Amino acid sequence: MTVKIDRELCIRCTGCVAVCPVGALDYQGNRIVVDPKKCTDCNICAKFCPMHALSVPGKPIKD
């Protein structure tokens, strides 16, 4: 599994890139990309996202 990015919600602020502890997220070609080989499903980016655009399947974030 890996974190999923809702492209309609994402405003490409790159806050998730900042908080990712393993450097799995990056900003490339005007969008946020995730490297599934690095992603550990830790959910920190999803907790951070100001738009609720990131989610790890099975780990809902409460508002």
Place this chain on the structure above:
Amino acid sequence: MKEEYDVVVIGGGPAGTTAGRYAAENGASVLVVEKRDEIGAPKRCGEGLSSHAMELIGIKPEPTWAIQELEGAYVYAPSGKSVEARFTETAGYIIERKMFDKKLAYMAVDAGAEVLAGTRATSLIKEDGKITGVELLTFDEQKVKAKAKVVIGADGVESLTARWAGLNSSHKLTDICSSFQFEMGGLKLRDPHMLEIYMGNKVAPGGYVWVFPKGENRANVGIGLRANLPGRAYKYLVDFIKNHPGLKNGSVIEINGGGVPVGEPLETLVTDGFMVIGDAAHQVNAIHGGGIKEAIIAGRIAGKVAAEAVKKGDASKEVLKKYEDEWYSTEGNNLKRIVKLRRVVEQLSDDDLNFLAENIDGDTIIKLTQASKFTALAKILSKRPSLLRYVPLLLK
């Protein structure tokens, strides 16, 4: 683009272009790359800047980018009471980042630096443990290498260069704010020359809501929340606007978001052949989240030190450490104290904040944001038994 430069700066925000400019002015050949296609956009910023910060890098406010002069701020407690804090020593402005960042980029170019937007660093080149260049991906997908005597990481809150250089720059959720902002028109502002700051655990837990005027009826309306708390910045802000009579009928012109580092700056800012500056180094004033001034101060010092290292032919961390030492003594130590202040303020209940609003004056608020008058705040806290425990945290 050339194959080799004295200094390569990664990131074209205020930190990067200021570093590039000062390195070039001091004789270095410089390349500044920016990963986004446009320098200055999208902004991730409330756009407030003091004229003092402008003076530091030798610029004067110009109407093209210094679009609204500020006289101070109204700071609102949860009770609705506001404390009026007037700027006395320095004027403030709301700036248009899209224009301001470009101005700084043009200044770097005019000083002799080469600036290249749409170009992303993909890795650092290392030889014998020293950083000696960067690998880049240009906007037309060309993989190129640029050798450098000094690489400066100015790649923002999401910095990867500092991590590649072996510096621990990831953010703890307790030390970063999740921020969201609308630029709005059609507002009714209390005073278009005053910032409005709203505090309280119902409006913005661990942070605040800001209304920063960009004109008579226009403003950046934004929120920062501490990222480890549940809740969405977006939802809190929409609720706030809905319940604010002067904002609820406004129109949304632009949507911005981002992360704001509010922890201590990185302890180590240099390694062999590498320096980190600006948001990438967590150089932000943690009480209000402002980072432009910090970015340009660090950029100016780092740019000069990089040029000196080039002249000396020695870019070892011992030589580059001059930047770290100078930055910590002029700015960094103050910023560390302000983090203590932030850690106290964010623990205050709404009752505590209401109590503060009854007891604090505007000048003290302004001085607190400049790392002074901590004892004045401690005296106020000492008046309320439940707040006594914060006094040692503030003064230690």
